[in-house]
Amino acid sequence: MKKNKISYTKKELFWKILLTAALLLIAIMMVFPIAWMLSASFKHENVVFNIPIEWIPKQPTLSNFITAFTDFPYIHWYMNTIMVTIMVVILVLTVSSLAGYAFAKLEFSGKNIIFMLFISTMMIPVQVRIIPQFVIFKHLHLINTLASVYMPWMFNAFSIFMMRQFFMSIPNELIEAARIDGSGEFKTFFKVVIPLAKSQLSALLILAFTWGWNDYFGPLVYISDINKQVLSVGIASFKGQYSSNFAVQMAGATLALIPIVIVYLCAQKNFIEGIALSGVKG
C-alpha cells in the first residue's frame, strides 16, 4: 500500500531507519565473504590475514592471478565452462519450451502419463542417478567429454514444468485463431506463442546460465582429464596445490566468480523474479 511520502510521522521514520540499519548489517555479513575474497586476491601472501583488514591493499599485486593462469589450465577451464554454459542454455530453452508447449496445448495419447513420469524425476536427486548415468555414459563413450556435462540438462523436468505452467495460461482461442488463419503448428508456436513467453524465457535463460556455470557434481564424476575440466571442479584443486597460499586461492575463486556475479548484478531483477516464479506452486 503506497502512501503519500509526506505522511510519515517521526515514529514511522525512526522505525524505517532502524529496520534498514538492521537489514544492512545482515546484508554486510552476507556480502562480506565475497568482498574479502576480492580484496585478498590482490594482496601479497603475507598480508592476507592482516588485522585490521586492508580492504584496499596498500601494495596491490597481480601475481596471484598470474600464478593461477600459469600453474593451472585456467584458460581451458574457462573455455570449457563457457561451452557448457552456452549448451545448457540452448538445450534448456529449446527443449523445455517445446516440451512445455506440447504438454500444455497439444493432444496426444499418453500425455498425462508421460508428464507424470517426467515430473516424478524431480523427486530423484542427481546423486541417486549418478551411478547408472555414469555407466550409461561409459557405454556411450561420453566419459571425459563436455557432452556428458550438458546433455543431462536437456531432460530437466523443472524447467519443462515451469514452461508448461505458463503455456497453460495462454487462452486456447489465440492458438485456434492462428490455426484457422492457416498457420502450421510450428509457425503458431514461433509467431504466436513464443513472443508471449518472453519474460518466462528470460527468467529461464538466467536460471540455465547459473546451472551451467555452477554445475559441479556431473563434471566431477564424468571428467577426469584436467584439461577437459570445468571451472567449478578445477578450482577445488587449488586447495590441494596451494593449501597454505590463500592469496592464490582467492585469485582462483575470484576468477571463477566474476562472470557469474557480473551477470547476476546486471540481471538481478529478472533473476530474483525468475526464482520467485519457480517457487510459486512448487
Next chain:
Amino acid sequence: MFKGFSGSTFCGLQNYIDAFHNEYFQVGLKNNILLMLVAVPILLILSIIIATLLNQKIFARGALRAAFFMPYVTTITAAALVFSALFQPSFGPINELLRTLGIQNVPGWTGDIKWALPSIGIFWIWKNIGYCVVIYLAGLQGISPSYYEAASVDGATKLKQFFYITLPLVSPTTFFLLITSIIQSFQIFAEVQVLTEGGPGNASTTIVYHMYDQAFKQFHMGYASAVSWIFFLLILIVTIIQWVVQKNWVEYV
C-alpha cells in the same frame, strides 16, 4: 573398473547389510539427520525474519534483497574456498573477530572434530538463505494488506500480527521450503568435499559424500548403488511424512 552385468555376481541384500554396519555410513546418516534437525530450522527461521523485515517500509529494499540473494548464485566450490580461508583457525578473519569480541577459546572450525559439521552447516545456510528469503517474500506479498489493517485497528502489536497473521498465512510457503530444504540438506556434498573432505577422521562425512567416495574413489559400485537407494528411500520417507503431517499446520486460504 566397472564390469556391467556380465562380470558381477548377485549378492542379495549383502550390500545393504554392509552399509548399515559401515562406520562411515552410520556417521554420515547421523550427520545428515543432525543437519536436517538443526540447520534446516535455523535456515527457515532466519529467512522468514529477514523476509518479514524486507517486506516492511524500509530504504533501498531492492539493493538489500540483491545482497541477500548474491550467495545463492555463486559457484559453490569458489565460495567454499573463501569460507575455508575465513574459517582458518589461527588467523582467519572469523576467529580474529571472535577474539576481538573477547572469546579466547575460539573454535577450530573445519579442522576440529566438534566444529567441522557446524562449519558446513553455517556455509550451507549462508549459501541458501537468499533463495528462501526470495520465496518467502513472494509468499508474503500474496497476503492481502487488509488483514494487517484490520488487526492494527483492533490494536494488535506488530509481533502479534507476525505470529497470528503472517505465520499461518505463509504456511504453504513454509511447507514448500521445508521439503525442498530438507531434500537439499540431504544432498550436501560440495560443501563437504571442499571444506573438510569428510574429516577430521569421519566427523563431517555425509551419506552422499560416502556414496561418492565408495563409487568413484574406491570403485565399489555395487555397494555405492545400495547406499544411493537407501539415500533415495530416506528422502522419500521424509517427504511422505511431511505430506501426511502438513494437514495439521498448513493453512490454504
